[in-house]
Amino acid sequence: DIQMTQSPSSVSASVGGRVTITCRASQGIGTWLAWYQQRPGEAPKLLIYAASRLQTGVPSRFSGSGSGTYFTLTISSLQPEDFTSYYCQQAHSFPRSFGQGTKVEIK
């Protein structure tokens, strides 16, 4: 089974700033990785699929990169609505697995 290790667990940044979240897979998954945003009281929202492809309607300040075992999610020019939680998920094989999550907080 594939384990996903996400870091950091929390990060502080300012409005207008930039954050990068990393996700490592325990074995190679190609580019079969998705990133989600989850706001309190809401369902997760797909941001990035296939490691770097932006889901329709997602602002271009979100970007993803990586392949194999190392992936990143970068949020540039942070907006107030971006301060929430983010998760990676491998879509390479069953059983599926999520990273532990990263909370982006306002500095």
Add this chain to the structure above:
Amino acid sequence: QLHLQESGPGLVKPSETLSLTCTVSGGSITNTNYYWGWIRRPPGKGLEWIGTTYKTGESFYNPSLKSRVTVSLDIFNNQFSLKLSSVTAADTAVFYCAREVAAATDQFYGMDVWGPGTTVIVSS
């Protein structure tokens, strides 16, 4: 536009079976390009994948839950369901149903449509 909605009891007693249904509207659960899954988020914790099913009836499960979980399709009613047996307080969570996009055989893009979630509390 596709819409998913979870339904089921909000309170389940310990040792009993948790049963939830996800009703799909605006699209068919027999579409070749989609799989259908359940995910939960316990209070104060992260997302946990529970299981996924496909129109063929094939299902896949989280190994940590496999002995207690069943995910199945009801094609006639365009629904899919989750059953989790022998529940304990540790199963208290918000449960989500979601659609997973298949790019090709054994290649997936992720879960692009989610239900709003339903809270299930396990307590006597």
